[in-house]
Amino acid sequence: MNVLVLGSGQLAQMMALATKPLNIELRAYDVGSKQVINPLAQDQVFGDLASGIEYADFITAEFEHIEHDVLTLCEASGKLRPTSQSIKTGGDRRLEKQLLAQCQADNAQHIIVEDEQSFNAALKELQLPIILKSALAGYDGKGQWRLKSLDQAPSTWLEIADFFAGSTSEIPQGLVAEQMVPFDREVSLVGMRSATGEIKVYPLTENHHTDGVLSVSLALENEEKLQATALEVFTRLTNTLDYVGTLAIEFFQVGDKLLVNEIAPRVHNSGHWTQQGADTSQFENHIRAVCGLPLGGTELLRPTAMINILGEDSVENDILAIAGVAVHWYGKSKRPGRKMGHINVSANTQEQLQQKLVAVAALLPESAFSDIKAYISNLEC
Ligand code: AMP
Numbered sequence: 001m002n003v004l005v006l007g008s009g010q011l012a013q014m015m016a017l018a019t020k021p022l023n024i025e026l027r028a029y030d031v032g033s034k035q036v037i038n039p040l041a042q043d044q045v046f047g048d049l050a051s052g053i054e055y056a057d058f059i060t061a062e063f064e065h066i067e068h069d070v071l072t073l074c075e076a077s078g079k080l081r082p083t084s085q086s087i088k089t090g091g092d093r094r095l096e097k098q099l100l101a102q103c104q105a106d107n108a109q110h111i112i113v114e115d116e117q118s119f120n121a122a123l124k125e126l127q128l129p130i131i132l133k134s135a136l137a138g139y140d141g142k143g144q145w146r147l148k149s150l151d152q153a154p155s156t157w158l159e160i161a162d163f164f165a166g167s168t169s170e171i172p173q174g175l176v177a178e179q180m181v182p183f184d185r186e187v188s189l190v191g192m193r194s195a196t197g198e199i200k201v202y203p204l205t206e207n208h209h210t211d212g213v214l215s216v217s218l219a220l221e222n223e224e225k226l227q228a229t230a231l232e233v234f235t236r237l238t239n240t241l242d243y244v245g246t247l248a249i250e251f252f253q254v255g256d257k258l259l260v261n262e263i264a265p266r267v268h269n270s271g272h273w274t275q276q277g278a279d280t281s282q283f284e285n286h287i288r289a290v291c292g293l294p295l296g297g298t299e300l301l302r303p304t305a306m307i308n309i310l311g312e313d314s315v316e317n318d319i320l321a322i323a324g325v326a327v328h329w330y331g332k333s334k335r336p337g338r339k340m341g342h343i344n345v346s347a348n349t350q351e352q353l354q355q356k357l358v359a360v361a362a363l364l365p366e367s368a369f370s371d372i373k374a375y376i377s378n379l380e381c
Contacts (some may be wrong), residue, residue: 001022001023001024001025001057001058001291002024002025002026002027002055002056002057002058003015003019003024003025003026003027003056003057003058003059003060003287003290003291004026004027004028004029004036004052004053004055004056004058004059004060004074004079005026005027005028005029005039005059005060005061005062006028006029006031006059006060006061006062006063006066006070006071006074007028007029007030007031007061007062007063007066008028008029008030008031008037008039008042008062009062009063009330010330010332010339011062011063011266011267011283012026012028012039012062013028013039013040013330013331014267014272014275014281014283014328015039015062015267015283015284015286015287016028016038016039016040017040017283018275018281018283018284018287019283019284019287022284022287022288022293024287024291026039026287027039027046027052027055027056028062029049029052029070030042031066031067031070033045034048034049035047035048036048036049036051036052036055049070049073050073053073053074053077053079056077056079057079057291058079058080058081058290058291059074059077059079059080059081060080060081060082060245060286060287060290061082061087061265061266062266062267063266064087064088064090064091064264064265064266065091065136065137066087066091067170068084068088068170068171071084071087071088072084081195081244081245081289081290082241082243082244082245082247082265083241083242083243083244085241086241086243086247086265087265089241089263089265090262090263090264090265090266091136091137092135092136092171093133093134093135093136093176093262094112094135094174094176096262096263097110097112097176099237099240099241099263100237100260102240103233103236103237103240104236105233105236105237105260106257106258106259106260107259107260107261108178108179108180108181108252108259108261109126109178109179110126110176110177110178110179111125111126111176111177112135112174112175112176112177113132113160113174113175113176113177114172114174114175116157116161119153119157119160119175119177122177123147123150123153126177126178126179127179128147128148128149128150129146129147129148129180130146130147130177130178130179130180131144131145131146131147131177131178131180132144132145132146132147132156132160132175132176132177132178133175133176133178134163134173134174134175135173135174135175135176136167136169136171136173136174137169143163144212145159145160146180160175181252181254181259182254183252183253183254183259184253184254184255185206185207185253186206186207186208186209186250186251186252186253186261187204187205187206187207187220187226187230187250187251187253187258188204188205188207188217188248188249188250188251188268188270188271189201189202189204189205189227189230189231189233189234189248189249189251190202190205190246190247190248190267190268190270190271190274190282191231191234191238191246191247191298192245192246192247192282192285192286192288192289192295192298193238193239193243193244193245193247193289194244194288194289194292194294194295195244195289195292197239198295199231199234199235199238200285200295200297200298201227201230201231201234201298202219202271202274202278202282202298202300203219203220203221203223203227203299203300204219204220204223204226204227204230205217205218205219205220205270205271205273206218206220207250207270208372208375210310210371210372211337211371213308213310213337213339214269214270214308215307215308215310215371215372215375216305216306216307216308216372216375216376217269217270217271217272217273217305217306218273218305218306218379219273219277219300219303219304219305221300221303221350225256226253226256226258229256229257229258230249230251230258233249233251233258233260234247234249237249237263241265243265244289244290245265245266245286245289245290246266246267246268246271246282246285246286246289247263247264247265247266248263248264248266248267248268248270248271249262249263250262250263250264250270266286267282267283267286268282269308269339269342270306272306272328272342272344273304273305273306273344274298275326275328275344276304276324276326276344276346277300277301277302277303277304277344277346278297278298278299278300278301278304279296279297279298279299279301280295280296280297280298284296285298301346302324302346302347302348303346303347303348303349303350303352303353304344304345304346304347304353305344305345305353305357306342306343306344306345307342307343307345307357307360307361307364307372308339308341308342308372309329309339309340309341309342309343310337310338310339310340310368311334311335311336311337311338311340311368312334312340312365312368313333313334313340315327315343315363315364316363316364318363319343319360319363319364322345322356322359322360323356324345324346324347324356325343325344325345325346325356325360326343326344326346327341327342327343328341328342328343328344329341343360345357345360354376354379357376357379358376358377360376361373361376361377
């Protein structure tokens, strides 16, 4: 079977690696060069989008910020999974909020901001502090403003007005102003829905962020109640979208309540641990769903966590000497804070996992990993 992935980054790369044993050939459409390439040998170029669509039995996406005319062309071929509407919803916080309302999924109180008038309305109707997030092309905490006091409002509005004026997007830019949620922790649910409506989800993952970017994910055990709540939301959202493929939901946990922060219509960084910690990884299961193959097991095989490698292009090789450690590099050039790779750490028990995480953290350089090291040392107590 042949699959075309829209986007040619590490997620397409890991889908290709995961599905080679199933005899699935995967090519990736690079949105920058507008060429179809081999996601693993990126200098191997096959042709333009039209030839990629022709080649594919199925088409999917590794990210949600894809030009709409590309999505339209792919959808017209009848091969695109999930639907373009699902992908667009993940790429526009306004559509995301509409979907959450339609599915009665709890989320932070919010107001859509499109001009100064609606900005002022948000200040009136929401309690401070509030967070303002760009509706389009915002991810990993980019395109966001936090407002703690009304004194900050005039200067914040000037920055936002500038941001709107500089937008090159084909659709009008806007913001979602949200009340800040005093959450206990951030968790996410990654799962998949097949074309026949079968749903499978992985265990919830606890997520830690460093400067707004995911840095550690820990697969959770013994959270049956929370897991059931998250599954219910997943089921409502994916059934409403008639979704096919992997979808991730990021939540704020407040007590035993889960508020949806955002959804990602694709494989997700907080699901990378499934490569070593689950029977079938999110990458293989995504392509299985897209190609109409049976879904693989999503149970946690053994306690597992993932550490992102941010902004570094090497780590001590001694890390590999720790049993249960797997290092995944993406082959990207080094930039501060950039997602360069990740380390999965697995063990037989939670206690052993914590010991291994501490051992791994001890080998990571202080400069780039200080926040991660602090998080891991707190897990230990
Ligand atoms: P996002 O891009 O929506 O994932 O936001 C980046 C990070 O900002 C999240 O992971 C949270 O830590 C924080 N954040 C976003 N929205 C809120 C909110 N309404 N209340 C509290 N923290 C938030």
